[in-house]
Amino acid sequence: MKVLTSPIAQPDATASTTLTIAGVSELVILRYFETLNEGAFQATGHLFAADGEMQPPFEQAVVGVDAIAAYLQAEAKGFNLLPRQGVVKLLDGDCTEVQVVGKVQTTLFSVNVSWLFVLNPEKKLLLAKIKLLASPQELLSLRS
Numbered sequence: 001m002k003v004l005t006s007p008i009a010q011p012d013a014t015a016s017t018t019l020t021i022a023g024v025s026e027l028v029i030l031r032y033f034e035t036l037n038e039g040a041f042q043a044t045g046h047l048f049a050a051d052g053e054m055q056p057p058f059e060q061a062v063v064g065v066d067a068i069a070a071y072l073q074a075e076a077k078g079f080n081l082l083p084r085q086g087v088v089k090l091l092d093g094d095c096t097e098v099q100v101v102g103k104v105q106t107t108l109f110s111v112n113v114s115w116l117f118v119l120n121p122e123k124k125l126l127l128a129k130i131k132l133l134a135s136p137q138e139l140l141s142l143r144s
Contacts, residue, residue, distance in 0.1 A: 021100060024086035028123050029098050033081050041076065045069030049124040057132045080105040083115070094121040101133070 019030045028047055035044040045068040048054070054062045054071065062071045086100035098117040103110055112133035118126045 019083075021083045021102075022085035024083075024088060024098060024100060026088060026096065026098055026117075026119065026123070028119060028125060029086070029100065029117055032117070032125065032128070033083050036072065036076060036079065036081055039077065041072035042069045044072055047125050048128075049120055049122075049126050052125045053127050055127070055129040057130055078106055081113075091118070095119060095126070096123075 019034050021030065021033075024030070032044060032047055035041070035047070045065045048065050048068055050065060051063065052065065052068065054068045056062065056071070056075070062068050081102065081104055083100045083102035085102075086098055089097045089099075091097050096119040098115075098119065100115045100117070102113060102115075104113050114131045114133055116127065116129040116131070120126050
């Protein structure tokens, strides 16, 4: 008896998307927000390069596809990311920097956020750095 196995589907960073972010047309960035909002954390992780890095606010960097997916599974459930606008800049070495601002909503709070992404020439995420744009009082209220 022959058992057929199918590989885990990899997200297509070039697939069309319905999400729009003013100033940003990089499909991998649009897919990042879509997959996170769908709770498809494995798919989000696969948007990163093998040594890609996510830098969440107030925490150590998370490195690697599987580690990023596991982190998102544990920490990002129920998040609704609402990117508004961004700026794309070409860097040396055919890399691309994308800065996006918007909000993150959870069942408990809403906070302004900025995301800094660096894409390699293959359009994989090398870096996703997340920064909360809140006053100290707003940040303290999130802890209670």
